[in-house]
Amino acid sequence: MLTLTPLEIEALRLSLLVSCCAVVGSLPLGIVCAWILARLDFPGKGLFDGIIHLPLVLPPVVVGYFLLVVLGRRGVIGSLLLHWFDFSLAFTWKGAAIASAVIAFPLMVRPVRLSLEGVDPGLEQAARTLGCGPLRTFLTVTLPLIAPGLLTGLILGFARSLSEFGATITFVSNIPGETRTLPIALYSLTQVPGGDEAALRLCLISVALAFAALLAVDILARRIQARMKA
Amino acid sequence: MLTVCVRSRLGSFQLDATLNAGSGVTALFGPSGSGKTSLINMVAGLCRPDEGRIVIDDRVLFDAKAGIDVPPEQRRLGYVFQEPRLFPHLSVRSNLKFGWNRVSVAERTVDFAAVVEMLGIDHLLDRRPAGLSGGEKSRVAIGRALLASPRILLMDEPLASLDSSRKAEVLPFVADLAKRFAIPILYVSHAMDEVLRLADTLVLMAEGQIAAAGPTEEILSRGDLCPLTGHGEVGTVLSASVDHHDDENGVTALSFSGGTLLVGRIDSPPGAAVRLRIHARDVALATEPPRQVSIRNILAVRIVSVTTTLDRQVEIKLDCGGAVIRSQITALAQSHLRLTPGMQAFALLEAVTVARGDIVDRPAGHR
Amino acid sequence: MVLKNLTMALVGLTFSLSLAARAEDVTVFAAASLTNALNEIGTQFTAKTGDRIQASYAASSALAKQIEQGAPAQIFASADLKWMDYLADKKLIVADSLVNLLGNSLVLVAPANSVLKAQQITPKTDIAALAGPGRIATGDPDSVPVGLYFRQAMERSGQWQAVEPKLARAESVRAALALVERGEAPLGVVYATDAAVSSKVKVVGLFPDSMHDVIVYPFALVAGHESAASHAFLDYLRSNDAKTIWTKYGFRLN
Numbered sequence: 001m002l003t004l005t006p007l008e009i010e011a012l013r014l015s016l017l018v019s020c021c022a023v024v025g026s027l028p029l030g031i032v033c034a035w036i037l038a039r040l041d042f043p044g045k046g047l048f049d050g051i052i053h054l055p056l057v058l059p060p061v062v063v064g065y066f067l068l069v070v071l072g073r074r075g076v077i078g079s080l081l082l083h084w085f086d087f088s089l090a091f092t093w094k095g096a097a098i099a100s101a102v103i104a105f106p107l108m109v110r111p112v113r114l115s116l117e118g119v120d121p122g123l124e125q126a127a128r129t130l131g132c133g134p135l136r137t138f139l140t141v142t143l144p145l146i147a148p149g150l151l152t153g154l155i156l157g158f159a160r161s162l163s164e165f166g167a168t169i170t171f172v173s174n175i176p177g178e179t180r181t182l183p184i185a186l187y188s189l190t191q192v193p194g195g196d197e198a199a200l201r202l203c204l205i206s207v208a209l210a211f212a213a214l215l216a217v218d219i220l221a222r223r224i225q226a227r228m229k230a
Numbered sequence: 231m232l233t234v235c236v237r238s239r240l241g242s243f244q245l246d247a248t249l250n251a252g253s254g255v256t257a258l259f260g261p262s263g264s265g266k267t268s269l270i271n272m273v274a275g276l277c278r279p280d281e282g283r284i285v286i287d288d289r290v291l292f293d294a295k296a297g298i299d300v301p302p303e304q305r306r307l308g309y310v311f312q313e314p315r316l317f318p319h320l321s322v323r324s325n326l327k328f329g330w331n332r333v334s335v336a337e338r339t340v341d342f343a344a345v346v347e348m349l350g351i352d353h354l355l356d357r358r359p360a361g362l363s364g365g366e367k368s369r370v371a372i373g374r375a376l377l378a379s380p381r382i383l384l385m386d387e388p389l390a391s392l393d394s395s396r397k398a399e400v401l402p403f404v405a406d407l408a409k410r411f412a413i414p415i416l417y418v419s420h421a422m423d424e425v426l427r428l429a430d431t432l433v434l435m436a437e438g439q440i441a442a443a444g445p446t447e448e449i450l451s452r453g454d455l456c457p458l459t460g461h462g463e464v465g466t467v468l469s470a471s472v473d474h475h476d477d478e479n480g481v482t483a484l485s486f487s488g489g490t491l492l493v494g495r496i497d498s499p500p501g502a503a504v505r506l507r508i509h510a511r512d513v514a515l516a517t518e519p520p521r522q523v524s525i526r527n528i529l530a531v532r533i534v535s536v537t538t539t540l541d542r543q544v545e546i547k548l549d550c551g552g553a554v555i556r557s558q559i560t561a562l563a564q565s566h567l568r569l570t571p572g573m574q575a576f577a578l579l580e581a582v583t584v585a586r587g588d589i590v591d592r593p594a595g596h597r
Numbered sequence: 598m599v600l601k602n603l604t605m606a607l608v609g610l611t612f613s614l615s616l617a618a619r620a621e622d623v624t625v626f627a628a629a630s631l632t633n634a635l636n637e638i639g640t641q642f643t644a645k646t647g648d649r650i651q652a653s654y655a656a657s658s659a660l661a662k663q664i665e666q667g668a669p670a671q672i673f674a675s676a677d678l679k680w681m682d683y684l685a686d687k688k689l690i691v692a693d694s695l696v697n698l699l700g701n702s703l704v705l706v707a708p709a710n711s712v713l714k715a716q717q718i719t720p721k722t723d724i725a726a727l728a729g730p731g732r733i734a735t736g737d738p739d740s741v742p743v744g745l746y747f748r749q750a751m752e753r754s755g756q757w758q759a760v761e762p763k764l765a766r767a768e769s770v771r772a773a774l775a776l777v778e779r780g781e782a783p784l785g786v787v788y789a790t791d792a793a794v795s796s797k798v799k800v801v802g803l804f805p806d807s808m809h810d811v812i813v814y815p816f817a818l819v820a821g822h823e824s825a826a827s828h829a830f831l832d833y834l835r836s837n838d839a840k841t842i843w844t845k846y847g848f849r850l851n
Contacts, residue, residue: 074780090781091732091765122315128302129274129309130378131332136303144319173776174737174766191659191768192740193683227319 004205008198010177011185012205018093018181019161022100023108023154030105030153034112055167056106064170067099071171095172096179100161107160108153115149116142148221155217159210182206232273232382232414236282236292240268245279245438251382255408255415257425257446260435266418269435270384273416274309275302286381303332308380308413310388314367316359322370323355329378339379340411348410349373349403365396369403376411383407383415389424401427426450426467426505447505451554466508466555472500481526488550491579492526510545513557514578517567527579531555533571536564548577620647621826624669626660627652628676628742628814629769630701630788634846635674638839639830648826656769658740664689664819671827672834674698674816676742676770676788681815691818694831699814700849701788703746703804708780709797718802720754724784725763727801731783732765734776742812743770747786750808774798788812790847813851 004012033052037045055063071078071089081087089095119142127137143150165183172179174188186202189195232251237244245265249256258266271277273284275291278299284292286307291300308329316325330342346352349369359367368388375383388404389397405428408415419425425432425446432450433443442449450467470486480495484504491506498504520528531548538544542561546569547554555577559567569575627635632654639650653660653670661680664670665687673690675681678697684690705724707713713727724733738744744766751757765782767773770791777785778797785798792800818831833839840850 068779072779072781120315122311122313123317125276125302126309126311126315127317127328128276129305129307130329130374131303131306132328133301133303141317173781174768175732175764176766188737188768191656191662193658193662193665 004201005198007176007185008202008205011180011182011202014093014096014177014180015162015182015209018096018100018179019158021094021097022104022161023157025097026101026105026108026157027150027154030108030157031112031150034109034116037109038113038116052109053106055103060103060164060166061170063102064099064167067095067102067167067171071095071098089172091172091175091178093178096164096168096181099167099171100164103164103167104157104160108157111149111152111156112146113149115146118149119145147224151217151220151224155213159213162206162209162213182209231287232416233283233285234269234273236269236272236279236284238268238272238279238281240265240438243438245269247435247438247440249433249440249443251414251416251431253412253414254430255417255428256431256433257429258416258418258433258435259420259422259425259429260441261420264435265438266420266435267386270309270386270416270418273382274307274384275300275305306333306379306381308375308378308383310372310375310383310385312387312390314359314371314391316362316367316370316374318359320359321355322351322357322359322362325359325370326355326374326377328374333379337379339413340377342377344410345373345376348406363396364392365399368392368396368400372400372403372407376407376413380413383413384418385415386418387420389421404428426507451556465510466506466513468506468508468553468555470504470506472496472498472502472504474500487552488531488555489529491529508555508579510556510558512579513548513555515546515557515559515563515567515569516576516578517569517573519576520578523578525578529555529577529579531575531577533569533573533575535571536569538564548575550577620649621824622649622651623671623824623826623830624822625650625652625672625674625830626664626668626670626819627654627672627674628657628660629654629771630676630743630791631674631814632771633794634790634842634848638834638842641838641842642830642833646826646829648830650830654769654771656736656741658737658742659768669822670819671822671824672816672831673819674814674834676701676812676814677745677810678813678815679745680742681817684819685817689820691820691823694818694828696816696831696835697813697851698816698835699843700851701790701812701814701847702806702849703743703750703786703809703812704789704792704800705802705804706774706777706785706787706792706795706798707783707801708777709799711783711799711801713784713801715800716802718804718808720808722802723759724751724756725759728763728784732763733760733784733786734765734767734773734782735786736770736773737766737768738764739766741767741769743773743787746809746812747804749810750804753808793847814848 037049068075070076073079073082073088073090078089089098123141124137127141132140163183165187168179168181169184174180174184180188182202182205186199189199189202235248237246243265245268247265247269258269260266268277272279279292279294281294282292283290290298291305292298317328320328346355349372351366351369351373354362354366354370362370372388389400392400401424408428417428429446431444432446434441434449447467447469468486470484470491473483473485473490475482475495477495481492482496484491484493484506529550531550534547534549536544536546538561544559544561544564546557546559548557557577625635635652639652643649657675657677657680660673661675661683664673664684673681673684681690681695685692705718735747736742736744738748748757751760765776767776770787773785774787774791774795776782778795789803792798816831816834818827843850
């Protein structure tokens, strides 16, 4: 019961690959957006905030369809990619990573923004007077101070990516080895008579992964807190 | 040498300030909301004036007309804020070295070990800011700004967040700093005791304007500025120097332009310069040389002016060998003495009524 | 005045509701490829009898699984014998209602604007090469009938090794069709009847029947959910009226 078939190992590997890439790849943009929301004020800020949080409230399938319209082979941007670089995201794990990244994005931005709002701008001013330019100040002062928020964002994003189904299957279909992540593999197994045992195994793997992620963030968060207090 | 000439609209008032700050400590004194913090924020580059020019040592930091606005990190200034603003994620040592690391070895003018020793924070180096007391944090903040090898040190009420015992702990360090590390200091304060202790030059600010600027004794002696200096009462500030100590009797003789004064024994060595504060109410007057009185400090003075104020008090300005001393007596007393300008008289300052807290050690090197 | 109108409306509503209640629903689980034809037949049936058809279209494998788990289907129409037999083995089918009603053929399709030209498909045709760097969309060859037929064709012509990695596995034949319509896949393998209903794809070749098992669509009543209406509808599906429609959509009649 506990040994994994190649199919399951592949789904697990793919899920980890897609989720890690999705989260790590969108982190810089996430930090930028969080910074804009936390520190700047401009007309249309509410709209910007709304757009970022859209994937959180839309049905994932809608998001997937939207990605198809924009990034599919016939899409606005997708057709350009195809034409210039002979590059297509359809049926690829990269496309799956993008779908996951879009869905998980609001979950990443939120904790980072909250963390940024908690940073005393006076500390950043102090750093400026001590010779640090804006970027250096951000890297040496702000970033370490928002580390807990970053971590939370990463883990939440990672967990959401792991469970991503609707947008992925709509955008890049179900290709074993390329886009058949854990949830999609599980779904496929439930569509076929006789797939229940394997489906259950995948289910347990998913739960184990989720617990591991939550445990990791808890330990890391505590370590950071402890370091600040010493 | 710092030259500032700026104009800016700040909320409800207009800031219009021109000042020069040379070596030593220049205090910016005034009530809350008079624009002091805004002014040094402009010098630091954290706030942009509408018009004007800021130059330090021939380097233009800001010039509205020429479109120059050097960002704070390039101005080579040190800034000690009201709150310590220590970086919580770094150790004390890393905090201290934060600005230090940004400066090339050739440009460093301050020695790490010297600063640590002067501030007495050697035992704190490996700790984190969270575990430090208020006074310790202030000292580290001062050290951090100093170690950035600044051309000028800006201090915005750095002791404001401390209680009086902490303040008493840290104030000597600031005074020492000015002496040891030849860096000009621009010190914002609304506490007169800090100004008396530290300032060579005093700049008075009110409602965004500079009311007066000049050597501290001079400014503080001007009666017309009393409302601004907020003494609460009229007084005199004198500079004197230690003549000798009388250990047997526990007194120190201080000499000034008008003669000698005796005060309770102080620690400063002979020849050291001190600043004296004499409350006008502590100066009694006599028209004849008093005999057999307990007061030891009796000076021959000449009456300069007599002014009746509210409250049946009379303010009398005295000249004592060139130094100005102020006295305040009741109208009743005046009606008996009938003092008039030009009269010779005697001022009695009881040795022990010149409160110890008002005798401050002034840094050597005064012009 | 208002109260009178309101009462009239209420009475009318109750009357029509009760009328509707007398009509029966027939739940049909049918292979995806039967979508258009079955809908039309169902509409005709409703017009004639008043009974409505609730049809659920998906891959036959998925439907079989749902019926196995107790879904309230009354009629099952599969695109191959395998899944009907699967349910029959589990005694979930009314055995003597079983009828192998329709046939179909397998075609290779491409997006309408593809440069590929129509050609004869033989066991020697290199399907993988025709797809170029792109993928071939079809139903999942592990379970969906159209994928299973295609797999047989490729295995028997020795091309399966080459073709398998290039597949874009869709969950039903219609999903595969959609992939080709959108241009996501340059080639697709669907039924001839599916190609016929889509204007966005063109047929590039026809798979000879010899390359795979005969395509058969068995229809049957699901055990335990029989009703007069479901019997009536199954009979109707075999009627001449229905046959006209089946033929119109390109299905072969057995």
